[in-house]
Amino acid sequence: MGSVFLSLQATAQARVLLPRLLTQGSRTMSSQKLWVPPPAPLLQPMSVPDRLLLGPGPANCSPRVLSASSRQLLGHMHKEMIQIMDEIKLGIQYVFQTQNSLTLAVSGTGHCAMEAAFLNVVEQGDKVLVAVNGLWGERATDIAKRLGAEVHQLVKDPGEYFTLAEIERGLMEHAPCLFFITHGESSTGVAQPLDGLGELCHRYNCLLLVDAVASLGGSPVLMDQQGIDILYSGSQKVLSAPPGASPMSFSERAREKIYTRKTKPTSFYLDVKELAQYWGCNGSPRKYHHTAPINTFFCLREALAILVEKGLENSWKLHKENSLYLCAGLQKLGLQLFVKELDARLPTVNTVYVPEGYDWKEITGYIMKKHGIEVSGGLGPSAGKVLRIGLMGYNSTKYNVDRVLQALEDALQHCLKNKL
Amino acid sequence: MGSVFLSLQATAQARVLLPRLLTQGSRTMSSQKLWVPPPAPLLQPMSVPDRLLLGPGPANCSPRVLSASSRQLLGHMHKEMIQIMDEIKLGIQYVFQTQNSLTLAVSGTGHCAMEAAFLNVVEQGDKVLVAVNGLWGERATDIAKRLGAEVHQLVKDPGEYFTLAEIERGLMEHAPCLFFITHGESSTGVAQPLDGLGELCHRYNCLLLVDAVASLGGSPVLMDQQGIDILYSGSQKVLSAPPGASPMSFSERAREKIYTRKTKPTSFYLDVKELAQYWGCNGSPRKYHHTAPINTFFCLREALAILVEKGLENSWKLHKENSLYLCAGLQKLGLQLFVKELDARLPTVNTVYVPEGYDWKEITGYIMKKHGIEVSGGLGPSAGKVLRIGLMGYNSTKYNVDRVLQALEDALQHCLKNKL
Numbered sequence: 001m002g003s004v005f006l007s008l009q010a011t012a013q014a015r016v017l018l019p020r021l022l023t024q025g026s027r028t029m030s031s032q033k034l035w036v037p038p039p040a041p042l043l044q045p046m047s048v049p050d051r052l053l054l055g056p057g058p059a060n061c062s063p064r065v066l067s068a069s070s071r072q073l074l075g076h077m078h079k080e081m082i083q084i085m086d087e088i089k090l091g092i093q094y095v096f097q098t099q100n101s102l103t104l105a106v107s108g109t110g111h112c113a114m115e116a117a118f119l120n121v122v123e124q125g126d127k128v129l130v131a132v133n134g135l136w137g138e139r140a141t142d143i144a145k146r147l148g149a150e151v152h153q154l155v156k157d158p159g160e161y162f163t164l165a166e167i168e169r170g171l172m173e174h175a176p177c178l179f180f181i182t183h184g185e186s187s188t189g190v191a192q193p194l195d196g197l198g199e200l201c202h203r204y205n206c207l208l209l210v211d212a213v214a215s216l217g218g219s220p221v222l223m224d225q226q227g228i229d230i231l232y233s234g235s236q237k238v239l240s241a242p243p244g245a246s247p248m249s250f251s252e253r254a255r256e257k258i259y260t261r262k263t264k265p266t267s268f269y270l271d272v273k274e275l276a277q278y279w280g281c282n283g284s285p286r287k288y289h290h291t292a293p294i295n296t297f298f299c300l301r302e303a304l305a306i307l308v309e310k311g312l313e314n315s316w317k318l319h320k321e322n323s324l325y326l327c328a329g330l331q332k333l334g335l336q337l338f339v340k341e342l343d344a345r346l347p348t349v350n351t352v353y354v355p356e357g358y359d360w361k362e363i364t365g366y367i368m369k370k371h372g373i374e375v376s377g378g379l380g381p382s383a384g385k386v387l388r389i390g391l392m393g394y395n396s397t398k399y400n401v402d403r404v405l406q407a408l409e410d411a412l413q414h415c416l417k418n419k420l
Numbered sequence: 421m422g423s424v425f426l427s428l429q430a431t432a433q434a435r436v437l438l439p440r441l442l443t444q445g446s447r448t449m450s451s452q453k454l455w456v457p458p459p460a461p462l463l464q465p466m467s468v469p470d471r472l473l474l475g476p477g478p479a480n481c482s483p484r485v486l487s488a489s490s491r492q493l494l495g496h497m498h499k500e501m502i503q504i505m506d507e508i509k510l511g512i513q514y515v516f517q518t519q520n521s522l523t524l525a526v527s528g529t530g531h532c533a534m535e536a537a538f539l540n541v542v543e544q545g546d547k548v549l550v551a552v553n554g555l556w557g558e559r560a561t562d563i564a565k566r567l568g569a570e571v572h573q574l575v576k577d578p579g580e581y582f583t584l585a586e587i588e589r590g591l592m593e594h595a596p597c598l599f600f601i602t603h604g605e606s607s608t609g610v611a612q613p614l615d616g617l618g619e620l621c622h623r624y625n626c627l628l629l630v631d632a633v634a635s636l637g638g639s640p641v642l643m644d645q646q647g648i649d650i651l652y653s654g655s656q657k658v659l660s661a662p663p664g665a666s667p668m669s670f671s672e673r674a675r676e677k678i679y680t681r682k683t684k685p686t687s688f689y690l691d692v693k694e695l696a697q698y699w700g701c702n703g704s705p706r707k708y709h710h711t712a713p714i715n716t717f718f719c720l721r722e723a724l725a726i727l728v729e730k731g732l733e734n735s736w737k738l739h740k741e742n743s744l745y746l747c748a749g750l751q752k753l754g755l756q757l758f759v760k761e762l763d764a765r766l767p768t769v770n771t772v773y774v775p776e777g778y779d780w781k782e783i784t785g786y787i788m789k790k791h792g793i794e795v796s797g798g799l800g801p802s803a804g805k806v807l808r809i810g811l812m813g814y815n816s817t818k819y820n821v822d823r824v825l826q827a828l829e830d831a832l833q834h835c836l837k838n839k840l
Contacts, residue, residue: 034517034642034732034733035517035644035645036513036514036516036517036518036519036644037514038514038728038729038731039507039510039511039513039514039728041503041506041507041510042507042510042511042514042721042724042725042728042729043725043728043729046488046504046507046718046721046722046725047500047503047504048488048491048492048494048500048504048718049494049500050492051492051494051495051498053493053494053495055495057711058493058495058496058711058714059493060492060493061492061493066490066491066492067490068466069489069490069715070486070487070489070490071468071486072468072470072471072480072481072486073473073478073479073480073481073656073662074468074469074471074473075471075473075475075478075794076478076663078471078794080467080468080469083461083467084466084467084468086461087459087461087462087466090459090461090462091459091462093456093459094456094457094458094459094462096456097454097455097456098456099456107528107529107532107664108527108528108532108689108713109527109710109711109712109713110710110711111688111689111710111711112527112528112689112710115687115688115689119686119687139688142688143687143688145684146684146685146686146687146688147686148686222454224455224456225455234711236493236711236714242493242713242714242715242716243496243711243712243713243714244527244664244713244716264565264566265566266539266566266567266568266686266687267535267539267563267566267686267687268531268535268559268562268563268566269528269531269532269535288799290529290530290531290532291477291478291529291530291531291654291656291663292529292663293528293529293662293663293664293713293716294478294656294662294663295481295489295662296662296664296713296716298466298468301462301466302466304462305462305463305466308458308459308462308463309458309462309463311458312454313454374495374498379708
């Protein structure tokens with residue numbers, strides 16, 4: 001039977017069936033009228049101006065990543081898609097410096113990974129200790145409490161980091177089964193030292209959970225060597241990919257906790273035991289779990305490939321150099337850095353005090369309007385106090401430092417309150 | 421002070437600082453060596469072949485949507501981004517046919533929206549009734565149980581739908597506070613009638629939750645008129661956008677349940693009270709909640725704009741016509757449709773029995789390999805029994821129907837088992 005003949009036949013049949021269907025008030029084509037009219041703003045073109053994004057994230061995407069984003073979709077179980085997911089897994093293992101088989105990307109932004117971390121490891125009544133020196137510790141506290149954990153906080157002032165001795169006192173006092181700490185505290189610009197922390201936690205029979213959303217690729221994190229049990233990051237910072245797929249990994253210790261828990265996690269979407277089957281982490285055949293954000297995975301794959309090509313150590317070095325160059329420039333402008341100790345400064349998110357006599361909103365607004373550059377104010381405990389300047393991945397260049405310093409210099413001349 | 425002078429100064433300072441930093445074994449630049457080498461597969465180009473995706477989703481994205489996907493990012497709180505989110509909200513209100521102010525897109529794929537629906541409305545011990553006539557009812561059952569609900573199922577055979585009388589008996593027997601039903605059962609190809617369902621549920625003091633992931637835009641859903649309290653969908657079906665941002669909306673009844681619940685939802689990421697502040701659903705100033713999947717939002721905005729331009733009624737009509745055309749062609753090929761009743765057939769996902777003497781995997785494999793077209797096997801209760809052919813949004817054209825019928829005809833000639 002030829003398909004041309006077939007098409008004609010089918011069309012004829014469709015012509016006969018259709019009017020009957022549309023007029024008989026069938027169940028699927030109901031007789032109701034539309035009552036919400038087409039919204040006029042959607043009939044206008046979308047406005048997306050070009051910006052240099054030097055806030056705490058997202059950073060601008062590299063052109064190669066954006067090009068990947070516009071590739072036509074694959075099915076979420078096609079073999080080429082599985083291969084891309086395998087490559088993502090390899091890339092995450094490299095940038096995390098881990099050999100954990102339970103390594104994957106969750107289908108959501110960094111926050112989603114943060115929830116996935118707690119959700120899979122914490123059960124009702126578990127004791128959790130959270131290091132709080134900025135917004136992320138507060139957020140982690142909220143998430144752990146929602147899950148029914150008994151949460152204790154270890155608190156330091158924003159802009160400071162935690163010493164091993166301070167953490168040990170917390171572990172002794174509260175005997176938690178999970179300790180959360182932020183590596184790159186993007187609300188304050190602090191880089192938390194991680195060496196020795198895993199060993200310390202394990203001595204107290206506690207899992208170590210580290211947030212590396214704002215630091216990964218810009219400041220050393222070595223998951224296996226530092227004994228980190230659960231590590232997650234985002235895609236829109238140093239990786240310079242769109243937000244929407246977030247790398248995470250679980251150590252053998254964390255895996256054991258997950259596979260021996262008594263209750264199911266409250267989420268199916270983020271259940272790592274289910275995700276592990278989808279991501280082929282157990283060596284068994286893939287099992288459909290959910291429809292992944294396919295082209296966001298394309299982007300993540302390309303972003304990881306860029307970092308693999310560049311080399312992690314070179315990336316750390318570059319971020320450090322550009323951050324030092326920026327900080328020197330900021331001080332030349334008379335600005336005071338928020339994080340006192342040089343080694344505790346996060347190279348990806350740089351924080352300076354809002355200078356006296358200025359309103360931070362005027363400065364950031366002026367720089368955005370006049371120079372097309374995003375520089376951010378503070379967040380959480382640093383709100384109103386600091387400006388945050390991000391230099392991440394694709395954006396971490398000397399040229400961008402020069403641009404933002406010029407813009408700041410201009411803003412400082414124009415935004416002084418109560419000018420004489 | 422000129423910025424050139426400034427740059428030189430800063431570079432000099434950086435040169436002095438850097439070697440010291442890299443050699444002193446500082447906390448942030450630790451002395452450990454990399455031990456996971458760069459993975460070779462990431463040094464190869466990414467492979468993304470072009471496919472015609474005629475499975476149950478994702479569908480191919482329209483070129484306009486893909487172009488939006490490659491736009492450079494904006495900050496998640498920039499005013500242009502807020503405007504795009506407002507436009508998304510308007511677009512969802514139109515395609516859902518609702519005036520609910522609590523309308524937004526969650527930052528995840530369709531499954532994530534399904535979880536968000538249950539998570540926000542259900543508290544521990546709540547009675548939930550789930551209509552099960554395919555995979556999605558089973559999935560919903562799992563999710564509701566994880567949240568501690570007392571779940572009852574109303575079960576029918578795959579390929580069938582539920583009558584109002586059957587649902588009423590379920591409501592009477594179990595007195596649930598929430599009833600879940602799937603509008604477009606993509607695992608079986610059934611379109612569930614929705615007229616009168618909201619009114620019925622409300623008479624029994626029960627909220628109506630509808631999954632329209634596979635049907636939205638292809639088969640009428642009229643949220644307000646049909647009295648649906650919680651409605652969600654995906655972006656990768658009729659909307660023909662990448663997966664990763666999922667429309668959802670809550671009625672006033674659902675909002676009341678959410679705002680008077682006694683416990684916080686177990687997720688912060690999906691807490692609608694928090695999301696409502698981020699999406700400006702309460703008329704108060706926007707509040708940062710999480711970093712949204714920015715360019716996935718660009719895509720969703722454009723996909724909604726395309727549907728607004730085309731008109732919902734035209735879109736429904738087109739999907740119906742193309743589905744009828746396909747079904748007629750399938751029958752001409754001697755294939756038997758899985759859903760008996762014409763009006764109960766979902767126009768977006770069309771199901772036929774795997775013909776006797778054939779292995780479904782050989783058919784789909786052949787069509788993929790020889791014709792570059794995705795046609796899927798069954799899922800859940802329909803696994804092994806059916807082939808699923810999707811005609812959604814950008815892909816719902818007569819030309820594509822002809823292509824897939826030709827491919828099927830070819831496959832039927834080549835894949836017969838135990839050829840004589």
